[in-house]
Amino acid sequence: MTGTTAVQDPDGTWNKVLQTQCPFCSVQCKAQITMETAPSGTVSYTVEGLPNAASGGRLCVKGLNAHQHALHTERLLQPLMRKEGELVPATWEEALQAIAERFAEGAAAYGPDSIGVYGGGSLTNETAYLLGKFARVGIGTKYIDYNGRFCMSAAASAGSKTFGIDRGLTCRLADIPLARCIILAGTNIAECQPTLMPYFNEAKEKGAFIIVIDPRVTATAKMANLHLQIRPGTDMMLADAMLKVMLDEGWIDEKFIRERTSGYEELRSRMQTVDLAEAALLCGVEEELIRKAASVYGQAETGIIFTARGVEQQTDGHLAVRAFLNLVLASGKIGREGCGYGAVTGQGNGQGGREHGQKADQLPGYRSIENEADRAYTASVWGVAPEDIPGKGVSAYEMMELMHQGQIRTLFLMGSNPIVSNPNVNLVKEALEKLDFLVVADMLLSETARLADIVLPVTSYLENTGTLTNLEGRVLLREAALPAPGDARQDWSILCAIAARIGKGKLFSYSSSEDIFEELRMASKGGAADYYGITYDRLRKEEGIYWPCPSTDHPGTPFMFSAAFAHPDGKAVFTSLQNPVSKEAVSEEYPLVLTNGRVLAHYLTGVQTRRSPALAARSEANFAEIHPDTARRYRIEEGQWIEIESVWGSFSVRSRISGHIRRDTIFVPMHWGGVQNVNLATTPALDPFCKMPGFKVAAVRIKRVY
Template identity: 70%
Template sequence: MTPSINAEKTASMLQVQETQCPYCSVQCKMKVSEVAAPVTGERRAEYVVEGVPNNASQGRLCVKGMNAHQHALSKERLLHPLIRRNGELVTSSWHEVIQFISERFSHLQESYGADTLGVYGGGSLTNETAYLLGKFARVGLGTRYIDYNGRFCMSAAASAGSKVFGMDRGLTFRLSDIPLARCIVLAGTNIAECQPTLLPYFNEAKENGAFIIVIDPRKTATAGIADLHLQIKPGMDALLADIMMKLIIDAGAVDHQFIGDRTHGFEQLQQELAEMDLVEAAAKCGIELEQIRQAALAYGEADTAMVMTARGVEQQTDGHMAVRHFLNLVLATGNIGKPGCGYGAITGQGNGQGGREHGQKADQLPGYRSIENEQDRAYVASVWGVDPASLPGKGVSAYEMMELVHDQKIRGLFVMGSNPVVSNPNVRLVEEGLRKLDFLVVADMFLSDTARMADVVLPVTAYLENEGTLTNLEGRVLLREQGIPAPGEALHDWDILCRIAVEMGKASYFQFQSAEEIFNELREASRGGVADYYGITYERLRLEKGIYWPCPSVETTGEGLVFAERFAHVDGRASFTAETSPGWNEVSREFPLILTNGRVLPHYLTGVQTHRSPTLEARELENFVELHPTTASRHRIRDGEWVEVQSVYGSFTVRSRVKEHIREDTLFVPMHWGGIQNVNRATRPELDPYCRMPGFKTAAVTIRPLRLV
């Protein structure tokens, strides 16, 4: 997993830098070594990558991390600003594009009001840029409309954690606690492909006697390590959690003392579940009741136990409630706040945790403060040196921004670190909306699908070239140092924000000369908030190699294991959830199959970076749909042929892969391709009423082969 540098290459070493992977939420540390290698009489650079010991991945790297440098060093990198002239994107200067952006933004706001501009961020941006993007929207532009692609990743788990515990942090435990658990429930998470460097923790837990339960409609690589695989029908996760909860109650496996001392609402939950027909409910989930009983008792009777969820549970129109119902299991058994126990939302994006803490969400201010809370607004305004009344109010979620774009209520859009034309549901509406924009600005490393539609494209630095902090899935803040100079005229994303703000007359609020200066203001802005970073400094991060939040002072070490004594609500108690969720069941004679989607090992998000890595691209050149042999036979589909998948919202075209490890009623398609292979051409736009998460994981579809005869 981690290659070493041989002696011959070491002798011709040109440069060595320590950095960390730009991809998933583990944020593995690595060393990238440039070596000189003779090729046909010439000398060219080659790169060797090896893992660096750290507290998260322990020095392990996966195939994505080992090849991340390939996209950063790609010849396709954007090196100069681009501006559209006569329908074509052509090279421009920074002076021209910054002035042009300022003029166009100002003109649109003068014509249509401040909220005619939207800002669309990303969950892979550093904490510094995520923080500054929120400030840029609210102080630099004065618009309420800012959100980010993390809305499609963590919003269900984040809102559920906040509601139940009073605080959202990816893991309530340390990664090093996983081997201490005697039962682990992995619901809708394929760690083996999405966070493979974490898999050894689970293997170690198994060696220690842990019983592992995987809930997934496919037999994934993660399900392959499970002692019990519950092959659920997509959309029924909340109901499955309720069945497990009733079985645990009926077996007397609840922790009454914990419930009485540290929670409220259990009696209402008991009443709600009392009349449940277990046989009928299990049939709706598509799982044998005895299998669910085995899972429930294994979890309820274990001395130490964990529940972890990811997008399979969360990316549904009842994702918020589904997570809360799994949290009922955690509370009822008292499996939280002690080693080997807890709940974990397995974050997807590199800075999915930090990216949602400091202000690029529609309803949020730094430190996980609420933009609708007067005290929170007043505090952040004092840090920024503005009148609280000048701060705009709550905006809307990422997809709802696309609806406003389509309705031309948002006429100018600034996109940084995201590719919304691929990642949003109901892509046809998004494409139509972006074409209607009066002005689109995209900051990216490559000419992404969205950047190709832009009026201005701004080249940004890659992970090897920029400095900043990121927060991994366990709430550990890490510092990623700059290793090499930026190529061409590429700028750090925070620098671009400052230049635009200065040009628009807001220079006094954006006088930053380094990422560290921004982080120091972030520390102050987060001080006293739920996500308190005040005690974290660059100096400490360099010395300590990572610090958990909350960390309210430089004398404290941060909290890795949270909720040991109290929850984050004012009364210190957590809340059970008694409300039921109807689940999803909208298949019909015309659209008889359930479309779900997810990730594959070689690729990341919409593939803008990984498709530029030759090694990763070679592993998966094109998109595909997995379907069961019985389903393939019923629809006359042969393995490996081109097929069309269609819903009421649209269709896409991919190759078929006939596999026995998926349910007969389910199709699985990866999410990493755009164009005609984009699964989101058929996903539905309905949103979770609590967190505004789209229902990516459930759409009613049909499938047909594409052949002449």
């Protein structure tokens, strides 16, 4: 339950107690903020966790300080319009009228597909749903995608192909302590979702064997019984090597394979071509360690495999995840307690944000925009003809390419910062600058917002009511705890106001987020991600409900695939496909591998966390983690400014010398823009299955900056 209460102490101090939900990672911890206003007017804040099923009342350092950016003096409190080259204050009337006029002019001159819509993985389900509807039947464009493309697309597409449905975790968080073996592949839980660490600590205390696959000795890796310090980009090869051992040794569940899967014989045939010694050499991991990992997981009675961006943000991310899912299916470790697979969602609503229409190929409820029956059903809910819904668009980075080519000439952007988060940032910046018209809706002036023609102020998590879906698939209600500051507006109400200005007001006549959710329920009914049985009243009483939930008397589905998978025949599907793409290879000119990731104190592109004094103080600037031997080779000292360059571009950061990184690898966090932006050097190559960029592998060279 979220909300606000206010009490006055005898000494005249006013205590305002806000109940809310952390806006950052996919755990979505509940929090209570006490605002104490002394008679002198001084305000102090105390933050504590509230009991909840996911984190048990824990908060990490980001959640403890999230209020600082929401209450920051740099919050946008009124619309801004570019006049004579400068962003200056404007009224909502001016801003909305200008948007309507420019949208109409662009559509008349170049067609509705000249307008793009770009969303975010931290938007509520209601706003994500409405943004998809706004793009398709408000503007009439097929071009909509969102920054969650860079978060979950590989795991989502792999889960859909393997299981017939994509839900982040097939099991519950409560199953973690029941697992006898846990594999954490490309995920640093200790820094990215730290409030989940007690689950893994409890599992270890109960005798679980934990395997971490990561090129760095992270805080998570330090917890592991076995750390496979893999060369970046070789995750699929490692999973195949482990499966090879399991097959050769007979550590598989033949009954499960026979009764509940398809495609096994083709996979087994391909496994005969896998050379374990060669795979170990290419992965940079000793063969005996691979055998050990396969032995423990293969023979464990129960086990869970988790993947995250380290595996997924690759040009073969889809197949790399499917290679790990092959391990799950071959061992039969799914559909029962203490077993399963989990894609550790990154963004706060990375799960829900991709279920209801922000993705280029998707309609609400995980329906497909290319399926005629799905289009007809969605059209019936929206009150339009099926042919009024445009077809499939392109992925987030491909939208940037179309902008650069002049095909997309207008962009409406809500809750994202693509000039920092996209790969190949030099092209992205040029693309944004080429636009005829750019509108950004945000609560703070991001690097992208500084390029906009119009900036619209939106509410923060403290002022915004809506549902979010955490990494388990548990739908949660976060209610506004404060009124909107200044002239800031709810993001969904901005979409409704623009729709009214462009003559589509009848399709967007909502008075609350709950109104939108009621329509979302109907739009998702019968779909893969069925929210129909979930209501605001139920969420207030029950705290959270797992989807699918097809009726209001259904308890929700915390545990997936106990009886059948979601394919028509009820079976899960092995893949025998081999990697169809080549990755950037190191060379004499570019001899090192650049990879990237997160640090504990910051989140996404840092627009919010870098405005939190408590968080900024923990990590003020970006850095490059370099092995001591590599540093000596290039005569680099601790804290020295260095330039890191790929064929795509270069950036500069300070060095951090550490024995916790491979000698052939450099690690740089992703939370800074400007000259410290790691994405100035990342490749624009995309996974052919899901269009995930290959963030985690770039061949680079380094040099000292004098």
